[in-house]
Amino acid sequence: MTTFYSPTYFCNFCEREFEAGDNCYSQEAALNKAKELMYHKAVHICDNGHIGVGIFTGFERVDIGD
Numbered sequence: 001m002t003t004f005y006s007p008t009y010f011c012n013f014c015e016r017e018f019e020a021g022d023n024c025y026s027q028e029a030a031l032n033k034a035k036e037l038m039y040h041k042a043v044h045i046c047d048n049g050h051i052g053v054g055i056f057t058g059f060e061r062v063d064i065g066d
């Protein structure tokens, strides 16, 4: 099983979650990166071509495989 942590943002314009940036492959790496991204923002291309700005909300843990 492979586990990774995907940086997740919440778009303030369209109020959807989206992912941006590189995944982390250990909990420790994600924890350290979360401290760095805490006040980070990312641009989101919303439906209809709007461009929104989202705030970092955390890392989503993703498990792949069996």
Ligand SMILES: [Zn+2]
Residues within 6 Å of the ligand: 011, 012, 013, 014, 015, 016, 044, 045, 046, 047, 051, 052, 053
């Ligand atoms: Zn958006």
